[in-house]
Amino acid sequence: MDAELLTGLLEGIRQGRVTVKRALERLRNLPFEDLGFAKVDHHRALRQGFPEVIMGEGKEANEIAAIARTLRRQRANVLITRLSPEKMAKLRREIKGLRYHPGAHAATWLGKPIRVIGRGLILIVCAGTSDIPVAEEAALSAEMMGNRVERLFDVGVAGIHRLLENRDRLFSASVLVVVAGMEGALPSVVAGLVDKPVIAVPTSVGYGASFQGLAALLGMLNSCAAGVTVVNIDNGFGAGFAASLINRV
Secondary structure (H helix, E strand, O other): OOOOHHHHHHHHHOOOOOOOHHHHHOOOOOOEHHHHHOEEEHHHHHHOOHHHHEOOOOHHHHHHHHHHHHHHHOOOOEEEOOOHHHHHHHHHHHHHOEEEOOOEEEEEEEEEEEEEEEEOEEEEEEHHHHHHHHHHHHHHHHHOOOOEEEEOOOOOOHHHHHHHHHHHHHHHEEEEEEEEEOOOHHHHHHHOOOOOEEEEEEEEOOHHHHHHHHHHHHHHHHOOOOOOOOOOOOOHHHHHHHHHHHHOO
16 A cells, blocks of 8 residues: 555545545555465555565465465555566466566556656666666666656667767766676766766676676776666666665655
């Protein structure tokens, strides 16, 4: 339950349209609902502005479905990350209206329309086409959280002219999420050009000495450009969420 629904419920009591008994039924599962294998946090939307997100990796399809149904009963918008096509095929039979986003390896279900609450534009920038799945996870997460999002893909430092050709787009953003593998240089370059927060996302893309993204992570942490904040390897969701919080200020 989010602030909008809670406000509507309290207003309904004040106007006599909702009984106290009915209100208590709606609030009974706050702050969380115990499913035995999971404790679903219904209070998170009130605390952080967005419901609990389901990470599909490491869960069986029936467990994902049970959590999603619990969130749907609260009319919460549902976001499932790290979801394989095989699990999605099983979930389609369990949850009607679930939409799969293959580029982001994620699924969504909307209990209510997404209202844009972000003050500016979040620009998702990625170095190479192999980084797109992580970039799409960041973009989808930010969109679900009520932000205007644009994408600028395949502008890595191996062809720096591709990035410089889009300087106007870089300057127009309020927050930038920059996704890169290999040596992870792109966030430093972008941060050296703009006066906005840059959230760097290292990916596990690269050859042997990239150490599954560790080289990019260390490179980003050692950036000489000011204003770079780094999330974990392949953590597009974390970057999208952080960008959304910044874009509300």
